[in-house]
Amino acid sequence: MKQIYLLFIFCNFQSLYAQEIFIQNQITKSPIKNVAVFSTNKIRSAISDNFGKCNLNIFNKGDTLNFQHIAYIPVKTSISQISRGGVFYLTPKNTLLDEVLLRTNRKSSFQKSSQILSINRKKIIQTQSANTGDLLQKSVGINIQKSQVGGGSPNLRGMEANRILLVLDGIKMNNMIYRSGHLQNIMTVDPFILNKIGIANGLSSVAYGNGALGGAILIETIKPLKSDSSDFFFSQQIESASDAVIGHFHAKYGKNKFYFLSGLTFKSFGNSKMGKTRLHSYQNWGNEAVATNGNEQLFTAYKQADFIHKTDITLSKEILLSLNTQYSYSSDINRFDMLNDDIKYSDWYYGPQKRFMQILAIKTNNSHFLFDNSTLTFSFQNIEESRHKSSWNSSVFTRRFEKVSIYDLIFDFEKTLVEFTLNYGIEGRKENLHSTAYRQNGNFGKKGYATTRYPDGGSGSDDFSFYSLLSKSISYNLSLSGGLRYSANKLNAIFNDTSAYHLPFNNITLNNSSFSSSINIKYTPKNWSFISSISNSFRNPNMDDIGKVFSKNDKWVVVPNSKLTPEKALTIDGEIRKFINDQLEFKLLLFQTLLVDAIERRDVVFNGADSLVYDGVMMKTQSNQNIGKAKISGISFSLLYNITKRIRFSSIGNYTKGETAKNLPLAHIPPFNVNTFLEYNITKNKSLVFYVFYNAWKKKADFDIAGVDNLDEATLDGTPSWTTFNLKYLHKIDDSVSFSVAIENISDIHYKTFASGISANGRNLILSLQSNF
Secondary structure, eight states, X not given: OHHHHHHHHXXXXXXXXXXEEEEEETTTOOBXXXXXXXXXXXXXXXXXXXXXXXXXXXXXXXXXXXXXXXXXXXXXXXXXXSOTTSEEEEOBSOOSSBOOOOOOSSOHHHHHHSOOEEEEHHHHHHTXXXXXXXXXXXXXXXXXXXXXXXXXXXXXXXXXXXXXXXXXXXEEOOOTTOOSSOOOGGGGSOGGGEEEEEEEOTTHHHHHOTTOSSOEEEEEEOOOOSSSOOEEEEEEEEETTTTEEEEEEEEEEEETTEEEEEEEEEEEEOOEEBOSBOTTOOTTTTOOTTTEETTEETTOOEEEEEEEEEEEEEOSSSEEEEEEEEEXXXXXXXXXXXXXXXXXXXXXEEOOOEEEEEEEEEEEEOOOSSOSEXXXXXXXXXXXXXXXXXXXXXXXXXXXXXXXXXXXXXXXXEEEOSSEEEEEEEEEEEEEEEEEEEEEETTTSOEEOOOOSSOTXXXXXXXXXXXXXXXXXXXXXXXXXXXXXXXXXXXXXXXXXXXXXXXXXXXXXXXXXXXXXEEEEEEOOTTEEEEEEEEEEEEOOOHHHHSOOEESSSSEEEOOOTXXXXXXXXXXXXXXXXXXXXXXXXXXXXXXXXXXXXXXXXXXOBTTBSEEEETTEEEEEEEEEEOOEEEEEEEXXXXXXXXXXXXXXXXXXXXXXXXXTTSOBOTTOOOOEEEEEEEEEEETTEEEEEEEEEEOOEEGGGSOTTSTTOGGGSBTTEEOOXXXXXXXXXXXXXXXXXXXXXXXXXXXXXXXXXXXXXXXBOSEEEEEEXXXX
């Protein structure tokens, strides 16, 4: 009886504790006065005092509360969801980038404690980006490498491709053939169906596991309405530099606990036109004898279609069933950087890239001794890609096809106590790879033998991991968070045919296990914010690392290496923010990453020789190797200045430096860049934005020695600096129709982004129309 009585007192104490909350600025942690708090039916209401304190005794247990303040983004939440810690945060409307949570289906401890640069849907639409790679480049200045118009490989903190994670609606897109060079898979994610996209570091390796050496790109798609109403959205966009036409439509509809979203996007791109003004003075750079006609870059046209459908079924007040289906399909995409070499290839193209994803999630919100919320997620992905090439004056094609099937099973749990939030879970993944190849005369001729890109007997990968994340509020302006993850991976490959390259083995089996951990401390005194974190992360070798045979440029051929070990990274972050009178915001972030057993391509003697014949050409042999240690350091800054109520200035910049333990340049290190914006709000519904993108020189001596940085696509001195001036006008005609027009690269300058094999667009007129009805 005594125990029951004590439990009764404890429960009532918690109930009373939750009746009084303190409302604070999400970024500065300063109190917010005069916040209106009211029930949905507006019968009950309260207001916060000078200390941000608000008493909720007037509200009923089942009420949904609305928090509104003129300077902050409105929030609606159930009273039962309000933190028992007594602090409720509102996000200011005017910030450089939205530091808001991306609500996937897990890991709120990670999202609450980490600095996630998040771009919301409104800003995504305003960037007028034709693809997700351009969206990241325009919004936060991330370097995007391109080998063709239908490409885009993002670079985070000097890491690229399989060293960063792409997480779409809570599911990792990374798979066993994600390569180490430049990766174009983010192009299969349609920016027109995005709700948010964010960049995360720190705890990302604990939250998402294998591959987050440079961080994670968190992508969240739009969701169905939770009401018996309907909403329709239409967008049309055209671009002059590539004769692009893009149409998007999605509908949200539902009734009686069944809610749906259906969306479709069609994209058609013509040949890209590069700039005419050559301020860099390299008159022939990018003027390819075969692949250009004046400023038109030939063979760069392509088409793409993207489809999404979501179904949410409210089974009860505590259980939600969600089904998420996505499909992306492209036409053939020519590899421009291969076709621009004089009399080398008559054809070199990627076949249609297909990405299918299906996610089934069961979410429960029912307080339990072990958890308050749980999510059970099943997902399936099917990826198909192919490569086709034919030498100059030859009708014989070499065709290589890859098909990857990925199965994920994830259990996520969350438990909230008085001062703690605990997230933990178990994850399992299985991947199967089927690789085939043949030679063919033309498109319909007889098929003959060709070597496969990956092991021809099939490959598989099995992953198992469990994680825990804990966040604790030590005081109202001091919080601590940390996490641990254990991962085990088994990779196997079978080589049926070893005669072509005389491989010294018939199969490869790798077993790896890794621990990752992180700790993060956040201190937010008035008008300041200090964040520091230390984390270790890892990346297990995948099939592209250990089992691939391919040539990038007919100079070197990469051969298998069965003795690779995981890459590991130790990263230290420090961030300082200063806010002045809600008018000026400045942020400085410094980081240093120590890579151990970094995987890089190096020359190798294979079967006693330093060369072999690949696709009829004698080439030097290379393999992926653990090169020892490497170091990457960097600084990022951002500035927001509300000059007047109508004029706003903002800027964001990044500088990165990387080298191996032998003081050799590390691959994937982009040059210094700055994106700057000056926005003038003419009226409430009209605005004008002048923006400048700047990239510094990447000198020849700073390119890597293995050729990953594509020095052969730069000038004799490296990649020249470039600056583009751009202007945009946005007009919200009424509540349902918006129009925008932009002129990008007004000076029509010629340039290439770092490591790219294709010149960027010249002067580009973009017209966009959006309608909601």
